[in-house]
Every structure is written in structure tokens, then in C-alpha cells.
Amino acid sequence: MGAVLLVRAGRRQRGTRSEVLFARAFALLLGLFAVAMQIYRVLPSQWDIDVSLPLHLSDFTWIVAVYALWTRRQWAYSLTYYWGLTLNPQAMITPALDAPGFPHVDFVDFWTQHILVVWAAIYLTWGLGLRPGWRSLANTASVTVAWGVAVFGFNLLTGANYGFLNAKPANPSLLDVMGPWPWYLAVEFAVGIAAWALITWPWTRSAERSARCATPAK
Template sequence: MQHYFSVEEPGLFHVFSISHLLVLGLFLILVLLLYLGRGPLRQPARSRAVRYSLAGILILCELSLNVWYVWGNRFDVRDTLPLELCSISLYLCVFMLLFQSLAIFRIVYFTGIGGALQAILTPALSYPFPHFRFIEFFAAHMAIILSVLYMLWVQGFRPRLRDVGITMIFLNILLVLILFINRLTGGNYMFLSHKPQTASLMDYLGPYPWYIVSLETVACVIFLLLYLPFALKNRKKGSKNHNSRSYEI
């Protein structure tokens, strides 16, 4: 049993290995089930149960991770503080779910889906299945995305185009703060000091520090792509309203 919780890295995680592909398949099934069940989940009691369950999963993931750090004498201010973008999105998701906050949704829709999806596809992970860290990592990141999609499909929350700019401002304020903390602790939070050791999107974005500028551009493009379905829907709705008014005239 201790093998599954050991802080010693038992073996390097391999991207798109069988275990990774199975997790991605499970994630797609959960997303599909959430979408297909969005109607029944709007019933108040069910809606409340799902919100609290998702918040509970996120809290459990974060608590268990920190207990594991302390238990294994692994806690280190250089790399175990909750200062990665996905960790910050996790905390935001908990508040969003508990308080049904539209303001938080309009940020975490972009940071949560954009960041967690990239993390799931190319994980910066050193522990393969069935290690605790593997399970916790994917459970937390999948729950982040599912929480945002839940608020989107069940609660009916929607992002606005201006929220792309607001999220970019939020990220840049965060970037300055994290750079200061990295200097203070010698850490590499949000990979602002150097690239991760495992394969990731950053491998294609140039050397340090230029990949940070590239990341800003990539983030903006990803956020715009995430908003695109709503832009197309609004345009289609506007076109229908225009045609209806023309017919009435």
C-alpha cells in the first residue's frame, strides 16, 4: 500500500500511454453524461447535490495532496504551494460552486478549461498509474473542467467577449505576483522560471524568457476559441432577430 503513496518517483509518466488514454476516455464519458443529463440536473435538489459533490471532490483533492506532502516530508515552499494556474482555478471553482458566482465563472471558464485541459493532455507528472498522485492529479483537473461545464450547461451561466480581456488582465496581475514569489522562494510556479521537465506545449514556444510572451499569445488565442461558440450563437441569434424585424416591416 505504501508503494502507492510513496513520495519517491516510482517511474516516469508517459504521455498517451494506455493509462493516460483510459483516463482521457473516462473524462470524455463524464463530459458526455453531464451534457446529456443537463435537463434533469436542473431540478433544485439534484443541482445542489451535484454542485456540492463537485466542490467536495475539489476540496478532497487539494486536502489529500497537502496531507500527502506533509506525510511524506515532501512539503516545500518552492514547489508545493497552490500557486499553479490550475490550483488557483481549483480554488476559484470551489467558490463558484458554493456561491454560484457568475463573476468567478466568467474568469474560470477560460482559465479552468484552458489550463486544466492542457494539463490533462500533456501532464507535468512524474507518477504513473496507480500512484495516488496520478489519481489525484487527473481527478482534480477533470473536476475543474466538469465544474465549469456544469455551471455552463445546468446553471445557464455564459461568458462575454469582454471576459477574455478581463481574464487576461487577471492573469497578468497574477503573473507579476507569481514572479515575485518565485524569486522569493526559488520556485517555478506557473513555469515562469523555466519549462517543465516533461513534454508540454511550451517545448514549441521558444527559449526562456520568450516562451512566456508566447504563452500570453497562446492563452489569448485559446480564450478566444473558447468564446467562439458563443460568438457564433449570438451572431446567429442576431441574424434571426434582424430577419424577423425585416419580415414584420
């Protein structure tokens, strides 16, 4: 229901001053909540180098989602679209969460942040009319590989496991059917690229049809 209401609001406000104000208010809501939770995680009573740093891909996703909502830059939107509509839902289906449940702050943090990012991706796409393309997919794949290399190295140095790049999570997940480490990393990347291609193709097809319709017959 939240996504539907956001799409309706985005379509009504598209091209108006209200669009900018609404999108930036959304960016502030997501950003202030995520920053507050990040401050909470680095407090001395909560500090744990294995979980307290914003190095999961979901952490980078809320950052680019805030920027995309504020500026509507294509590169930020692309990352929000691909990461927010595939990785975030997968994390929500098989949450790696040890919190006892609502209203524990870790529980609220996980679900609120993940849902707001999914809403942001939907709002930008179906509400404001931004669209991905094959270049968007290629750029997102490149950024994802760069993130993976950097975080994998950090994990080796610290013994952490951000992004589950160095070991599978303890909770059941899709990684359990992708083979042992390190092979599941390659399978995960291949499946991710295939999923991104599937959610890119309809937009490129519609763009091609629009271009053909706009071309006058000779």
C-alpha cells in the first residue's frame, strides 16, 4: 500500500515543484533514519567491527537512494533500481537478523530501512518516470564488482563477513543452493546479472517501440 500511494503521488506531482519537494522530503526521511541507526550501531555499547560499519551492500543502497531522490541523477537511480528491487527483497525474504523481534531497535532498523529503499526504487521508476537501460545495468555491475573486491579485502584483514563475501550467513538463504565458497560468489553474480537483465529488458523494449512510433513513415 505504501508503494501504491507513493506511485500515485509521484504521477500526480510529476513535472511540478511539488515533485521536487516531495522527493527531497522522502530523501530526508530515509537519510535521517539511516544515519540515526548508523550512529546507534557505532556507540561503545553496540560497537562490533563485524556488524557496526556500513559496508553491506544494503548500506550503500540507502545512501545512493537518498542521493537519487534528492537529485534524480541517472547513475544513482540505476543503483537504487537494481540493488533496491532485487537485493533488498531477497534480504527481506531471508533476513540475517538476530534481533528478538519488534520493538527491538535492530528489528525496526532492518525492516524500516529495507522497506523504504524498495519504496524509493518503485517511486523513482513508476512514480517519477525514471528508466534503466543496458548502460545502467553495465554501470551497476561494475560498481558491484568494485564494492565486492574492496569489502572482500576488508573482511580478510578484519575477520568480518560484510556482504557474506567470505562465508555464507548462518540463517537459511538463497546462497545455500549456490554451492560452497567461493563458487557461490560467481553463481550469485551470474544470477544477479540475469535478474537485472530481466528487469531491464521491458523498459528497453518499450523505448524501442516508442522510437519506432515516433519515426515518420517514408
